[in-house]
Amino acid sequence: MREMVRMRRGTWTAALLAVTVTGSLMTGCTTGGGPGDDGRAPDPGRSRSPSPDESGTGRPDTGSVLAVKIDNVPAARPQTGLDAADVVYAEQVEGGLSRLMAVFASRLPKAVGPVRSARESDLELLRQFDDPTLAFSGAQRKLLPLIDGAPLHPQVPGKVTGAWYRGGGKAAPHNLYLRPRQLVGPAPGEDALTTGFRFGAAPAGGTPENSRTVRFPSARFTFTWSAERKRWLVAMDGTPTVTAEGASVAPATVVIQYVKVRQSKYHDFLGNNTPYTETVGSGTARVLRDGRAFDANWSRPGASDGTRFTTTDGGPMNFARGQVWVVFAKA
Incomplete structure (x- = not known):
């Protein structure tokens, strides 16, 4: 029965995405043409056909995490709702720029955004969650069949009435926002975080660390330890990361995960190759917690599978309780 539901959902999703998304990418983003990218808010008074899910409302009936692709170019900042995420993944996109994927389970903010387009790497990354919902503005046309066949609930503007809106103060395409509770209902809770992360006391060792910067070709992330807050203060491209609501984004744990970043078969509108970040396999990492750095x-x-982190002697690498940032750095 579950497989039949997925097949029906897939047919409707493919049709909706084909209408919503254009087939080309601009540098680090998807160009517009549908209700998610044309600069206009979806009309809440216009009836659109929902996907035939179990609830019959167009909403995914999952009880699993909500992952949202978030714009991260300077024109998109400050972002909204980023401080409420349980996990924030930072990945490289076209032109050496960065994009974020925020994963919500413990609580859902009133709004999240700006929301942008999906990448092929996202599908592999999200496989560690059970039937997650992925909210995004669109994707390259050739990627749509992969998204449609992935074990997740794709959600684009117009599929759930009232869940999406265009905010003021930013120009399109950097002004598309999501109301998570109208999209997925209540937060599923921490049990939905099947990442493989362990939380607990810090292992022995480590070295004192006040600040650490991770550089992409055209972006950088800096994490500075605040002894007063017992958190790592985030700065992106040299600017402190504060949400549109005035909240500092300050994770308890930062993971710099060294991975293979290779070329994919996709390109953006200008011909730049779309990087593929490989998150299955093994490698090294640098974990920041409690003002210390651990190999x-x-x-x-x-x-x-979830991602298991261990110390260099094979013991568990526990994370501090609170938000976790994972930055995928090129090995």
């Missing part, structure tokens, strides 16, 4: 190893044997 670690990571392992994710298969796409449906």
